[in-house]
Amino acid sequence: MHKKTIPNLLYKCFSSEPERIFNLLEFLLLWYNFIMTDINKVIMEKAQGGVKLNPDEQRRFLGTFEERVLASCSIEQANETLIRSHFKEMLSSIMKNCQPVIVKISPEVESSNQIFYLKTAKELGCEATIVSSDYQSSPFGLIVHSDHLAQVDDKDISQQFASLLQPAEKLGKEKRSLWKKWFG
Numbered sequence: 001m002h003k004k005t006i007p008n009l010l011y012k013c014f015s016s017e018p019e020r021i022f023n024l025l026e027f028l029l030l031w032y033n034f035i036m037t038d039i040n041k042v043i044m045e046k047a048q049g050g051v052k053l054n055p056d057e058q059r060r061f062l063g064t065f066e067e068r069v070l071a072s073c074s075i076e077q078a079n080e081t082l083i084r085s086h087f088k089e090m091l092s093s094i095m096k097n098c099q100p101v102i103v104k105i106s107p108e109v110e111s112s113n114q115i116f117y118l119k120t121a122k123e124l125g126c127e128a129t130i131v132s133s134d135y136q137s138s139p140f141g142l143i144v145h146s147d148h149l150a151q152v153d154d155k156d157i158s159q160q161f162a163s164l165l166q167p168a169e170k171l172g173k174e175k176r177s178l179w180k181k182w183f184g
Helices: 006-013 020-047 055-060 075-079 081-097 111-123 162-174 178-183
Strands: 069-074 102-105 127-130 140-145
Touching: 069 075, 069 081, 075 081, 075 111, 075 140, 081 111, 081 140, 081 162, 102 111, 111 127
Parallel strands: 102 127
Antiparallel strands: 069 140, 102 140
C-alpha cells in the first residue's frame, strides 16, 4: 500500500478507474488540510508579531541588533544636559561616517528630552522614533544605529566623544568664584 502523500495519492487517482473518485476525494482532503494548516500557521505567526530574530537582543537595544549600533547612552546620560548640549554635534559627526542613521529614544527618557532628541534628529535628516513601552527593560536611553552592520569599537557615546564632552567639564571646574577659591 502506498503512503498517503500528495504525489502518491495523485498517482492512485489516475491509475485505477473504480477507486478513482475515492482517491480523488482523499487527495483533495489531504490537500485542503495541508493548505489550511499552512494558512493557520501563517495567521498565528502574524498575530503574534511575526517571527523575530534574537528578540532579547532587540529588546536590549531598543528594537535593533547590537552589530548595527553606532552609539548609545544610558537613560541617566540621555537626561543629562551635557549629552543634550552636544547631541547635534555628535549626531552630525556620526552621519559623516555612516548613512542612513536612525535614532531610537527610550520611553524612560524624560518627555522634554525625548522631544528635543526627536526634533534634533529630524533637523539633521535622520529617522527618529520614541520606541514603545515594550522596551522599558532596556538600560539605554538613546541608540543611534544604521540599517546595516557597523564596525564601531566603542559604542558608548561618552567614550566615543570624550574629547567633545571633557572640555565642557573642565571649564565648569575652572570657573570657581574667588570666594570659593580662598575659603572652600
